[in-house]
Amino acid sequence: MPTLRTTLDPTTPEHRTASTAMRSKLADLEAEHAKALAGGGEKYTARHRRRGKLLPRERIELLLDPDTPFLELSPLAAWGSDYPVGASMVTGIGTVEGVECLVTANDPTVRGGASNPWTLKKALRANEIAYTNRLPCISLVESGGADLPSQKEIFIPGGAIFRDITRLSAAGIPTIAVVFGNSTAGGAYVPGMSDHTVMIKERSKVFLGGPPLVKMATGEESDDESLGGAEMHARTSGLADHFAVDEQDAIRQARRIVARLNHRKAHPDPVRPVEPPKYDEEELLGIVPEDLKTPFDPREVIARVVDGSEFDEFKPLYGTSLVTGWAELHGYPVGILANAQGVLFSAESQKAAQFIQLANQRDIPLLFLHNTTGYMVGKEYEQGGIIKHGAMMINAVSNSRVPHLSVLLGASYGAGHYGMCGRAYDPRFLFAWPSAKSAVMGPQQLAGVLSIVARASAQAKGQPYDDEADAGLRAMVEQQIEAESLPMFLSGRLYDDGVIDPRDTRTVLGLCLSAIHTAPVEGARGGFGIFRM
Template identity: 85%
Template structure:
């Protein structure tokens, strides 16, 4: 049963606010899709080359989805939105793979600091989920004006490739153009390398650098062309005649990997949610100070009930909200909903903030729920809408520090895969307890309605005002109320802008800002990818719980 009135004024207002945010999001995504702009896209095409996303599309199995990751990387910085690279997860020859593709229409595919962060995040996802990694390479190397931010941390890219290989996770490089200087080590350290006749150029130093360093005269082909590497150096394992042929050969390489998922497909039938995911647009209020029931969100993203469950949740009387989830401790710690469910057929434990604030009871309930999920090897989904842990004398004396720490301890030491979605507020230590970025969720996404910071803008500005007022009083100085009002306004605006999802996504604090209606699809793709690696919970080792 649902309490959402899709014909009501409140629902309509929430939906309108969400659609406005989605329109803003689409405009920013369009900047990433545009790459270096029409001039450089046209120049690239005139050279007979495919664009980065076209290469990805030809690589993927027909009619299969591509989960693009970090599309807003570098948003709000001096670098183009998207960070001159496409990354994501897609199916190649029936195998889920992490794919990275340089965008050569943006400064020749040169890597800036955000490109590096985005590539490292893709490698992290490949390693954690044991997904083969395919690099579609065309890059002039580091963006030299920003080398001070790239050179030293950039070595991790090559370290990652060797560690993936050492862990038995296949790495494949398809070279479409230049792969020079440090970039030459991407094919150099990949398990399989495909190069294209008269297109691929792989060398540590191009002809001008060789001339400066040694005085030797050389040309691109003899120094690092595909034919030379296929016949002489042996760097190229496969020799392609053009880009489509290179992508065809990459698909054949993946088909011959004999790659298998650690877990078979789930045995349960996939039953659509009982309630329409389209309705997710009108659930979260435009003003996050207005509470909403997260059960309404859960009911629209998890699998519905089928006869095999042995229950009929059509009236919601079992605590399932009319869809296929069963609440754990529904009467205890009601500000946090904990529930067992399935999504895309996979078992799932869900933790969702109900009224924003986490009290001692919610913290203890969460810790127990996380332990149970680890006992049963069940992945966990965290749905954020929290202002943090409760403060005040009564709550401090009641042990909120101990109990909040217990929840964070459980999250920190849990070994089952975690997924996080920021629906609304995600402030303070509540962000940590709900498995924020610092707690290594396998994937973390945000809705356009989300906000995240150390605390809300008004609260933070108010704290600074109180401290300044007390300092003035302690020094016997008068307090300038007019200056205080200006300071509070400035701080509120700054914190508000820095807590918005596009700002945070630009810094790769999440893996993307998604349309609420796509949440189920996105999480289903993530759960499938996660089950390529073994899903095993902690059977102990949670550290000391302060009781």
């Protein structure tokens, strides 16, 4: 493959300014991640430790193979809401006994591990990832069930958690529950519906109704152990498949379960040596300008992410504001679509549709690198068919069957976000850089449109227009849209799977590609619907 040549000079003022801005955003991001790591805070963490218990990430670390990575997902869930950052749950992908698994762990230091609405969304996203990529699912359970004050937002949609567990099992995807403490009420169905369940002596408590509820419902007097203790479930009810003496023993038994699953990837891992990129990953920090209106060349990003910085560009002279081409990433073949100048025209849309069809014929996953303000508007472009050509690209993305990965580098506005496989188009994984922004359009454009509409309405009614109030309205709208388009806001609502350090992009994508190849990678051989020509 031809090697990409760089024209980037990290000593220029532009690169230094962009790099400084990115480092500042990364510092803000680290501070928010620290909130998730802190769980329920020092008081509740200390109380948890006094009980001789491990924290959720410590449990995960013991579960995973030594010195293997853990790709944490949705760490900023619930950011900007009334609930703690992280949503009282840790989810991610890691390797257990050589098998890539989807791991979830309740954080009992946050309201006893109770599930709030964002916990539910995070858990459902984790189940979706396990199902689509055929990853065995390990649940490290310690939860008091639903956070009762918010039950109205949890109870009805929350049933999907149990539906998902049974569907995973029916699809031949193993499910394992390790119960470290309470797993009560609806939460009792997690170990109840899992293929394998491990419980811990004098620690695990699994029952549909605890002693107080049983007393109220039936008048029966009972205690935790006889009602739902690990020994009872191991000896009497049969709910516990494995009886552990402590947390470490439970994790050891979970690892042995995975070792005996006989679970195989659909595609073997690449075997030949992988050549790293020829350019320094540190330089990724200064590629995206602080002002997203300033264009940048996405080839500079590609050159610092793909193997050997090698890239076979497709249609390089046609539709030049969209870069398309073939590469390998950690030994896995990928087709890449990357926005160059932000705007998508008719040529770019047609080029993308053809490229997506080619990737489907070759069973090659697609990587979308976003920096788009959307499809071009204006009389010339409307007359030239921008709607039907944009629809062609969106059609191709919608009906493509190869796995999609998306990374938001800069802007991702309007229907361009859809055409580049935004969240609604089911990419297997979607991550954002701290520089990214996503909304229906840019803040200034949106505020300007509202102003024009309001002014036209006043004129049609013969009313005077208040320019001072208009300026205030525009400023307020710009501020609101700016805040709502930032990556931490979007990540808090699980519109991505995490905001990542640009320098980690290659590693994150490599982990995702490896997980993706646990399931068959097969493209569509037709079935794209009608392309309007």
